Amino acid sequence: MANAKETLKIFFGYDSFREGQEGIIESILEGRDGLAIMPTGAGKSICYQVPALMLSGITIVISPLISLMQDQVKALNEAGIHAAFINSSLTETQIRKALNLAAKGTYKIIYVAPERLESYDFIDFAYHADISMVTVDEAHCISQWGQDFRPSYLKIVNFIKNLPKRPIVSAFTATATEEVKEDILCILNLVNPNVTVTGFDRENLYYSVENIRRKEDFVIHYIEKHPKDSGIIYCATRKNVDNLFEALYKRGVSVTRYHAGIDNETRKKNQDDFIYDRAPVIVATNAFGMGIDKSNVRYVIHYNMPQSMENYYQEAGRAGRDGEPAQCILLFSAQDIVINKFLLEQKDFSGLDDEDAELVKQRDMRRLQTMEGYCRTTGCLRNYILNYFGEKTAMPCDNCGNCHREYKEVDMTAEARQVIQCVAETRGRYGLTVVLGTLAGADRARLRELGTVNYKSYGALKNTGEALIRSLISQMVEEGYLYQTEDKYSVLRLGDITPLGDENARVVMRTYEEKEPEKKKKPARRKNTDSLTAAGYDLFEELRKLRLEIAREESLPPYIIFNDKTLIDMCVKLPKDEHDLLQVSGVGESKLKKYGKRFLSAIKAFTDARQRSLSLYSLGE
Ligand code: ADP
Ligand code: ZN
Numbered sequence: 001m002a003n004a005k006e007t008l009k010i011f012f013g014y015d016s017f018r019e020g021q022e023g024i025i026e027s028i029l030e031g032r033d034g035l036a037i038m039p040t041g042a043g044k045s046i047c048y049q050v051p052a053l054m055l056s057g058i059t060i061v062i063s064p065l066i067s068l069m070q071d072q073v074k075a076l077n078e079a080g081i082h083a084a085f086i087n088s089s090l091t092e093t094q095i096r097k098a099l100n101l102a103a104k105g106t107y108k109i110i111y112v113a114p115e116r117l118e119s120y121d122f123i124d125f126a127y128h129a130d131i132s133m134v135t136v137d138e139a140h141c142i143s144q145w146g147q148d149f150r151p152s153y154l155k156i157v158n159f160i161k162n163l164p165k166r167p168i169v170s171a172f173t174a175t176a177t178e179e180v181k182e183d184i185l186c187i188l189n190l191v192n193p194n195v196t197v198t199g200f201d202r203e204n205l206y207y208s209v210e211n212i213r214r215k216e217d218f219v220i221h222y223i224e225k226h227p228k229d230s231g232i233i234y235c236a237t238r239k240n241v242d243n244l245f246e247a248l249y250k251r252g253v254s255v256t257r258y259h260a261g262i263d264n265e266t267r268k269k270n271q272d273d274f275i276y277d278r279a280p281v282i283v284a285t286n287a288f289g290m291g292i293d294k295s296n297v298r299y300v301i302h303y304n305m306p307q308s309m310e311n312y313y314q315e316a317g318r319a320g321r322d323g324e325p326a327q328c329i330l331l332f333s334a335q336d337i338v339i340n341k342f343l344l345e346q347k348d349f350s351g352l353d354d355e356d357a358e359l360v361k362q363r364d365m366r367r368l369q370t371m372e373g374y375c376r377t378t379g380c381l382r383n384y385i386l387n388y389f390g391e392k393t394a395m396p397c398d399n400c401g402n403c404h405r406e407y408k409e410v411d412m413t414a415e416a417r418q419v420i421q422c423v424a425e426t427r428g429r430y431g432l433t434v435v436l437g438t439l440a441g442a443d444r445a446r447l448r449e450l451g452t453v454n455y456k457s458y459g460a461l462k463n464t465g466e467a468l469i470r471s472l473i474s475q476m477v478e479e480g481y482l483y484q485t486e487d488k489y490s491v492l493r494l495g496d497i498t499p500l501g502d503e504n505a506r507v508v509m510r511t512y513e514e515k516e517p518e519k520k521k522k523p524a525r526r527k528n529t530d531s532l533t534a535a536g537y538d539l540f541e542e543l544r545k546l547r548l549e550i551a552r553e554e555s556l557p558p559y560i561i562f563n564d565k566t567l568i569d570m571c572v573k574l575p576k577d578e579h580d581l582l583q584v585s586g587v588g589e590s591k592l593k594k595y596g597k598r599f600l601s602a603i604k605a606f607t608d609a610r611q612r613s614l615s616l617y618s619l620g621e
Pocket of ligand 2: 380383
């Protein structure tokens with residue numbers, strides 16, 4: 001029998017495992033339960049698909065979303081693997097047929113929605129079949145702490161318990177918080193599990209926050225500069241989606257849209273247009289994206305600040321799943337905080353008792369504040385994200401908007417002392433607006449009424465400018481000098497650390513110099529296509545055309561045929577025969593058989609038409 005690495009090569013065409021994959025697979029093959037926490041795009045599917053092919057029986061994969069299952073099954077079939085899904089998109093007859101085939105051992109991997117685990121026919125099938133493994137995909141759906149809690153996930157446990165022989169149970173998620181992890185381990189009853197948490201960093205993603213008001217202009221300009229790229233633009237509300245969509249559409253952008261207010265059929269069509277690259281740009285609310293595995297998304301722009309870092313990281317993480325450089329840009333304006341608070345206040349807490357509702361509210365507020373911190377931080381954005389997910393970082397990444405921005409460092413220790421003085425004088429009773437107004441020496445009835453006009457700190461920073469004081473306070477909250485309470489009437493208090501009494505303590509603020517946008521947004525890493533010469537790029541375009549042609553014939557999304565990375569590798573390696581072609585990353589035996597000839601002859605036609613000596617690959621970085 002082939003080992004794991006051979007299986008990877010034969011079916012998926014990859015030469016090596018990525019971080020974490022091999023350990024997870026080995027542990028499964030030893031018969032051990034496991035939980036793997038890996039960021040979106042890290043390659044979770046391989047971690048259960050490879051062992052599924054090597055175990056003697058069937059692997060059942062529980063997955064929350066129909067579109068996700070369909071995509072996975074298509075991709076597996078393309079790789080020459082017998083797989084099927086069973087969910088409500090099939091008719092009763094189709095389900096019966098699939099179960100019959102499954103009972104005969106036709107499929108190695110079967111995807112099901114959690115609801116299916118209660119159906120008599122399915123239980124009956126599973127009881128009599130040889131089930132080697134049950135894999136729980138998107139395992140965080142089992143936790144009430146997460147935002148995607150699905151009660152039907154709780155049924156998994158009973159289903160497993162009732163099987164005649166306990167299968168290996170493996171669980172996968174991208175949600176890293178401690179509460180969720182504990183919930184998964186505990187609720188799923190994992191036995192002596194191998195828990196793997198891989199690094200959360202996605203090196204190919206370039207993060208930036210743009211503090212701007214004219215967001216629409218920004219997006220239009222960005223798309224004009226990246227006309228060939230596929231991207232997602234997330235908006236907070238349906239209205240924003242519709243407005244931005246109209247604006248882009250009028251300008252002739254191949255754009256589509258997605259939100260819960262659009263009827264099912266149109267939504268499905270729009271989603272497909274995006275996936276099949278008929279409309280490479282989509283404007284959407286956060287209803288869009290779960291289970292979208294489009295690998296060539298080159299940018300994700302957030303038109304509004306999302307409600308939490310968890311949401312942000314997941315949505316932004318849909319960029320660059322092929323490992324190629326991609327941009328995650330958050331357009332921030334103070335208005336976003338108002339919108340988000342409003343949305344949180346509208347949230348439906350029916351079904352929760354008052355105490356729980358209050359807890360959830362506080363948690364939501366805390367998440368919002370962390371998100372706001374990301375938008376306002378002047379430090380490294382990547383490190384901010386990684387620290388939030390519990391990873392220690394040492395150096396700034398030199399691959400994010402803040403690391404690339406030019407800034408001035410200004411010693412604001414004296415001003416920080418005044419802020420502390422003022423907050424001390426309020427005795428922690430007032431919020432940001434009052435503290436700001438007092439320090440700036442504003443002439444407001446409210447301040448007279450509260451008596452802060454009599455403070456020593458009143459007007460102490462009147463020459464500093466409110467915007468700068470605001471950033472200073474936000475930085476002081478982040479650094480722990482101040483503490484901002486999380487309830488609705490958020491007030492400022494003195495923080496846990498008070499080293500400002502210490503002579504040597506310094507509060508240094510970075511203020512940005514306005515720079516040319518070109519310079520500001522230039523990613524440190526170059527796209528892989530940059531390594532191609534002009535001729536190589538022409539071939540890449542040719543191969544893309546061929547891929548699109550095949551995709552249309554087969555009614556498959558282009559990236560399921562081959563992803564961009566594979567096409568680029570072809571342009572670099574210029575395979576002459578099947579043996580060469582197998583060396584290209586992403587070409588496995590099944591795809592070689594199906595598409596090899598056509599790609600080889602396209603490459604041959606192209607190179608023949610050029611001089612032999614012409615190099616398609618520019619050597620050196
Ligand atoms: P996740 O489920 O973790 O979000 P996927 O399983 O969809 O990520 O994998 C993301 C992409 O990475 C897919 O296109 C997949 O084929 C690719 N991939 C996974 N493992 C490897 C590997 N070892 N080598 C190269 N590409 C890989
Ligand atoms: Zn950075």
